Amino acid sequence: MPELPEVETYVQELAPLLRGRQVLEAAVTWPRTIALPDAENFVAQMAGQRFADFSRRGKYMLLGLESGLTLIVHLRMTGHLLVVADDVAVAVHTHVVMRLDNRQKLLFQDARKFGRLWLVADPAPILAELGPEPFAADFNLDYLAARLHGRSAPIKALLLDQSLVAGVGNIYADEALFRAGIHPQRAAGSLDAAEIATLHAAIQEVLMLGIAKAGSSLGGSSLQNYSRPGGAPGGFQEEFKVFRRTNQPCPQCGAPITRIVVAQRGTHFCPHCQPSA
DNA sequence: ATAAGGCCCTGACCGC
DNA sequence: TGCGGTCAGGGCCTTA
Structure with a gap:
């Protein structure tokens, strides 16, 4: 189960792979993976989005998009995000596929299906109940x-x-x-x-x-x-x-x-x- | 408000 | 070997 250190590392490693990349199209094969909006609207709204900035809050990954929307990812127990070449066969437990503009694709895989993705204009409500970051001054x-x-x-x-x-x-x-x-x-x-x-x-x-x-x-x-x-x-x-x-x-x-x-x-x-x- | 328990899921593991 | 049962657990929900 990825916790803060693993999520932090994930974000740092994803950033150079995704920064500036555009999503050509998205597909969702396990709709419950998408917490917000519904899977259909998620697919519609992700098309054309371009990744801009990357951060973390608690165990949530925040993938900022040029449009101002934010793609939030929580891996929960067994979730994985990975970037692979376009022609790599999609493995089992792949619930979301985003084809990128560089002949690669971003995959969300999750055997246990506990992980969630949100695509929102404002991340604040999703993160509202989180306490302070462990290294922040307000955690004293x-x-x-x-x-x-x-x-x-x-x-x-x-x-x-x-x-x-x-x-x-x-x-x-x-x-x-x-x-x-x-x-x-x-x-x-x-x-x-x-x-x-x-x-x-x-x-x-x-x-x-x-x-x-x-x-x-x-x-x-x-x-x-x-x-x-x-x-x-x-x-x-x-x-x-x-x-x-x-x-x-x-x-x-x-x-x-x-x-x-x-x-x-x-x-x-x-x-x-x-x-x- | 706090505490405790159930639920979602499926691969791994165990005993027969 | 095959099969059924149990376990793991983050966050959310319900119950007391």
Whole structure:
């Protein structure tokens, strides 16, 4: 599941491939992929659009078009965007094809069909519920403390809440909590000031490390399902400390990593380094 | 308002 | 080998 680091890398790698390119025609084969407008209007409106600028907000990719419209893409679990030559056979799970003006085509593939595309004049309503970017000034200790104050939900659940901080998903939530030495089931409101500060730093650090890895030409990315926009597979086994390392030794103390379920999500932690209370 | 659970999907995996 | 069942999970929706 692509999270902020992978989406950031995606955007950076897509930009040079798409900037200035015009969409000659679009086709949609799984209409539910298109969140806005409906698939028919999406196809009609995408024709002739030219890609201009590229950015990211949380896990959303924002592909700005010269017309002023924005193509928003959320990969969710298994979505991929890739640019291939026009004559490449379209693989299974390809739900959107956009033929470009340079004998290439932009594909959206998604085995699980959770990913979504929007074509809108104003991205703001789509992004309205997102919290601050993890590296922005408004994601600070005062903010985090205020948002955690009084909350009984497990801290892991709040880290997954995109309105608290945008872009953290299941992988980096587990990694941040491990780095901070905080048990994922701790009631969010029970964290003291020192723990909040440690967690705040840990969130930024694991995301930064993720970006460095996802962006490095050798390291590839984190995820089995993640592949580069050009189509080459990203590296699969990431050096995560705890994520999906059930029963493997903790890199800090050697205790076996434990897997539990928190907020309906598989959750991995070290019971020794992340004591429950 | 908050918390918890279901839902969408299908490839991977497991046990028989 | 084949087959049925279970699991994974981001964001959205419903329920309490």
